[in-house]
Each structure stands twice: as C-alpha cells, then as structure tokens.
Amino acid sequence: GAVVSQHPSWVICKSGTSVKIECRSLDFQATTMFWYRQFPKQSLMLMATSNEGSKATYEQGVEKDKFLINHASLTLSTLTVTSAHPEDSSFYICSARGDRDEAFFGQGTRLTVV
Amino acid sequence: SQKIEQNSEALNIQEGKTATLTCNYTNYSPAYLQWYRQDPGRGPVFLLLIRENEKEKRKERLKVTFDTTLKQSLFHITASQPADSATYLCALEGTGGFKTIFGAGTRLFVKA
Numbered sequence: 001g002a003v004v005s006q007h008p009s010w011v012i013c014k015s016g017t018s019v020k021i022e023c024r025s026l027d028f029q030a031t032t033m034f035w036y037r038q039f040p041k042q043s044l045m046l047m048a049t050s051n052e053g054s055k056a057t058y059e060q061g062v063e064k065d066k067f068l069i070n071h072a073s074l075t076l077s078t079l080t081v082t083s084a085h086p087e088d089s090s091f092y093i094c095s096a097r098g099d100r101d102e103a104f105f106g107q108g109t110r111l112t113v114v
Numbered sequence: 115s116q117k118i119e120q121n122s123e124a125l126n127i128q129e130g131k132t133a134t135l136t137c138n139y140t141n142y143s144p145a146y147l148q149w150y151r152q153d154p155g156r157g158p159v160f161l162l163l164i165r166e167n168e169k170e171k172r173k174e175r176l177k178v179t180f181d182t183t184l185k186q187s188l189f190h191i192t193a194s195q196p197a198d199s200a201t202y203l204c205a206l207e208g209t210g211g212f213k214t215i216f217g218a219g220t221r222l223f224v225k226a
C-alpha cells in the first residue's frame with residue numbers, strides 16, 4: 001500500500017506558541033490531502049480538505065486562521081496550529097489520496113499544549 | 115442528518131473464530147465504503163474498499179460485504195489471531211456532495 005509519513009508523532013508545546021505538523025506522501029502524488037482530529041474513543045473529525053496549489057476547504061466550526069493548512073506540492077501538506085491552547089490538545093491525523101479512491105493515513109501526531 | 119454506526123461495545127472472540135463487525139448508515143448515498151484498522155495512538159491503516167455496485171470483496175482472511183438496500187456493511191476476519199486485536203473503522207465516501215464520514219470504530223479483542 002501507499003505510504004504517508006506524518007511528523008512529528010508527538011509534540012508538547014507551551015500555550016500561545018505555534019506548532020507545525022507535516023504530512024508527506026512518499027511513493028505517490030497526493031492530489032488531495034485531508035486533516036482530521038480525533039478525540040479518545042471517538043471517530044475522526046474532518047477539519048479540512050486541501051488540493052495541491054489551492055486554498056484548503058475547512059469544515060464548519062474549524063477556524064481557518066487558527067489551523068493553517070498549506071498544500072504546496074503534490075507530496076507535502078502542513079498543518080500549523082497557531083497560538084495553541086490546552087483545548088487544542090488532541091490527536092491530529094492526515095490522509096492523502098492520489099489517482100485511486102483509497103485514502104492512506106499518516107501515523108498521527110499527539111499534540112499536548114501545556 | 116447523515117449517520118454512520120458501528121457497535122460501540124467491544125467484541126471479544128476466541129482465537130481461530132471468525133470475527134464479524136457491523137457498519138450501518140442512514141441518510142447517505144455512498145459511492146464506496148472503506149474499512150480501516152487503527153491501533154492505539156496510531157493512524158488508521160487501509161484494509162479494503164468496496165464499491166456500491168459490489169456485493170463482496172475479499173483479501174486474504176478479510177471479507178467485506180456491502181448491502182445498499184439494508185444500508186449495511188459487514189466486515190469478517192476469519193481464523194482470527196491475537197494480532198488482529200485493534201479498533202476497526204468504517205468510512206463512507208459519497209457522491210453528489212456527500213463528504214467522507216467515519217464511524218467511531220469497534221474494538222476487537224482476540225483471545226489466545
């Protein structure tokens with residue numbers, strides 16, 4: 001199967017700082033990338049969808065100025081959590097889709113804001 | 115509203131038996147359905163994709179059925195092993211403006 005690499009796998013940051021999470025498709029070109037947030041024992045909540053070279057489409061209730069998404073190339077998308085607060089602590093996961101229907105996920109990033 | 119349901123209770127089975135997990139949906143018109151495995155603290159791993167015009171799909175010990183009349187998919191793991199213990203997620207991918215939605219997952223425990 002296709003490989004999607006997400007980095008870092010975990011990060012602890014101070015309240016008020018920004019954190020950048022990277023998502024790379026290693027062996028295919030990802031025309032579309034998705035960013036999710038997952039709370040314990042709950043389903044994945046889609047935050048935004050991004051297509052290479054265009055602005056991300058955010059889901060209702062997701063602040064685009066707080067969660068900055070950049071999809072500058074066909075193999076890389078980044079999510080930046082700006083001015084992070086403890087309530088932003090969560091598990092963030094990206095997925096990528098190329099020319100096939102299947103979406104492949106990264107390993108996830110555990111963000112803890114203290 | 116669109117809804118996807120998986121059995122929230124954990125499924126406990128004995129090694130060697132067949133595990134059957136259920137995914138039901140309402141108010142959704144799926145083009146296809148995907149099953150994923152998720153281990154604690156990790157991202158989901160793609161297992162199988164089945165399209166709306168397919169009744170059944172197999173991959174090694176895995177089998178998925180898709181009944182668009184019942185609005186249900188069943189996921190089977192035959193000859194289950196302790197290493198199959200994980201949370202299994204189903205996800206619907208729609209057409210006509212329907213976005214991908216995920217179920218909350220069913221936790222499977224396979225006892226040796």
